[in-house]
Amino acid sequence: MNSELLLKVSNVSKCYNDGAVETQVLHSVDLEVFKGEQLAIVGSSGSGKSTLLHIMGTLDKPSTGNVTMLDEDLYQLSSQRQAQVRNNSLGFIYQFHHLLPEFTALENVSMPALIQGKKRKEIERKATNLLQRVGLGHRLTHTPAEMSGGERQRVAIARALINDPKLVLADEPTGNLDANSGEAVYELITELVAQLGTAFVVVTHDQKLAARMDRQLHMKNGHLVDAKELV
């Protein structure tokens, strides 16, 4: 891990207001993510972990505060530039893979690169290589319905990495898998991001998995605290 700053969350708060009720979900959250580091955010259900992850990935807007990535203030960007940052610099892995059901594994992995307008042959070569690295070289032409849960999640990992993102954000990426395949998928993600030098932030309930990361932070009622401060 090097100590070059990649993403900085500064004084971020988030309030939902449905007219009658105001819910404050995040309270003045500060967080720095460094290039290549692996970071876990743990905490009880409803504590605000996913909300924070979404805000880091420009998928939800903070009520106050800001998020910068390599000196770009993400919430001051045009929506077009934000979409570019999401596509070029960020990779997302969710509990449910969100693969396109009518496309093959190879096509699903290729999609984010096709959107960038890169050469099809080059993309296919890279997507094939990534699928081989996640152990699915023999499943290139299978659609999601023709794969197991763990295999689909591995396709989602390959897809998250196709554009060489600087940061991969994962929300309970193994939450829908049994303990053994969950662990195998998690190992694969952490190995791959380490090889590629990609920073990785994961939201998880699983303390055992979180303990393997470089750093662990705890979310408690919308406040982010260092794991060391909890003891």
Ligand SMILES: Nc1ncnc2c1ncn2[C@@H]1O[C@H](COP(=O)(O)OP(=O)(O)OP(=O)(O)O)[C@@H](O)[C@H]1O
């Ligand atoms: N659109 C919304 N309007 C109102 N409240 C919301 C909205 N979205 C989320 N919340 C509330 O924000 C809180 C935090 O939600 P969030 O999904 O970030 O929690 P979490 O820590 O990821 O939980 P889990 O581990 O169960 O996924 C919850 O209490 C939830 O009810």
